[in-house]
Amino acid sequence: MPESLTRQRLSREERHRQLVEVAWRIIREEGTEALTLGYLAKQAGVTKPVVYDHFTSRSGLLGALYTEYDRRQTALMDAIIGKTEPLAEKLAAVIANAYIECVLLQGREMPSVMAALAGTPELEQIRQDYAATFTAKCRELFAPFSRHPLSDAALRAMLGSAEGLSWAVVNGVITAQQAKDELFHVIIAMVQRG
Incomplete structure (x- = not known):
C-alpha cells in the first residue's frame, strides 16, 4: 500500500501521538542528539513538512x-x-x-x-x-x-x-x-x- 495512503488515515491527534512515540523511541535507542525533525520524519515514515507542522522546531x-x-x-x-x-x-x-x-x-x-x-x-x-x-x-x-x-x-x-x-x-x-x-x-x- 502506498505510504501516502497510510499517512492520510491518521487524524492530526493520532499523527501527533505517533510522532511523539517515535521521538521517545529515538531518544531511548540513539540518544537525544539523534533527534532532529528530519530524522523523526524519516523514522515515522512521513515528510518533513508533516513533522514541522506539528512541532515547528526541535x-x-x-x-x-x-x-x-x-x-x-x-x-x-x-x-x-x-x-x-x-x-x-x-x-x-x-x-x-x-x-x-x-x-x-x-x-x-x-x-x-x-x-x-x-x-x-x-x-x-x-x-x-x-x-x-x-x-x-x-x-x-x-x-x-x-x-x-x-x-x-x-x-x-x-x-x-x-x-x-x-x-x-x-x-x-x-x-x-x-x-x-x-x-x-x-x-x-x-x-x-x-
Missing part, C-alpha cells in the same frame, strides 16, 4: 515531549491521590512514590530531554507551568494538616527535592526507595513547619 518537539511527560505524571499522581485516605502521611507517601515512579518509567530519556532544552524559552515556560500546578496541588492537599498555609518557599522546596532526588535515582546515585523515603520526609517536614 525545541518545540522537545517541549512537547516534556509536556507529555508532565501530563502523564500528573494523571498518575491524581489517580492515586483520589484513592488515598486524606491523612498527611498517606498523601505525602503517595506524592513521593508517584513522583519517583513516574520518573523511573521514563528512565534516562527525560533528563536528556531537559538537558537538550536547557536555556530555551520552551523549557522555562513548561517548567513554570508544571511548578505552578504541582505547588497548587500540594498547597491544597496539605492545607488541612498545617497550622498556616504552606509558603511558596516550602512548596518550591518540595518540588526542588522531588526533582533533585529523581535525578539522583535516574543517574544511579541513590536507590528509588531512598529517594521516596527522603522526599516523604521533606514533604512532612514542610507541612509540620507550616
Whole structure:
C-alpha cells in the first residue's frame, strides 16, 4: 500500500501521538542528539513538512515531549491521590512514590530531554507551568494538616527535592526507595513547619 495512503488515515491527534512515540523511541535507542525533525520524519515514515507542522522546531518537539511527560505524571499522581485516605502521611507517601515512579518509567530519556532544552524559552515556560500546578496541588492537599498555609518557599522546596532526588535515582546515585523515603520526609517536614 502506498505510504501516502497510510499517512492520510491518521487524524492530526493520532499523527501527533505517533510522532511523539517515535521521538521517545529515538531518544531511548540513539540518544537525544539523534533527534532532529528530519530524522523523526524519516523514522515515522512521513515528510518533513508533516513533522514541522506539528512541532515547528526541535525545541518545540522537545517541549512537547516534556509536556507529555508532565501530563502523564500528573494523571498518575491524581489517580492515586483520589484513592488515598486524606491523612498527611498517606498523601505525602503517595506524592513521593508517584513522583519517583513516574520518573523511573521514563528512565534516562527525560533528563536528556531537559538537558537538550536547557536555556530555551520552551523549557522555562513548561517548567513554570508544571511548578505552578504541582505547588497548587500540594498547597491544597496539605492545607488541612498545617497550622498556616504552606509558603511558596516550602512548596518550591518540595518540588526542588522531588526533582533533585529523581535525578539522583535516574543517574544511579541513590536507590528509588531512598529517594521516596527522603522526599516523604521533606514533604512532612514542610507541612509540620507550616
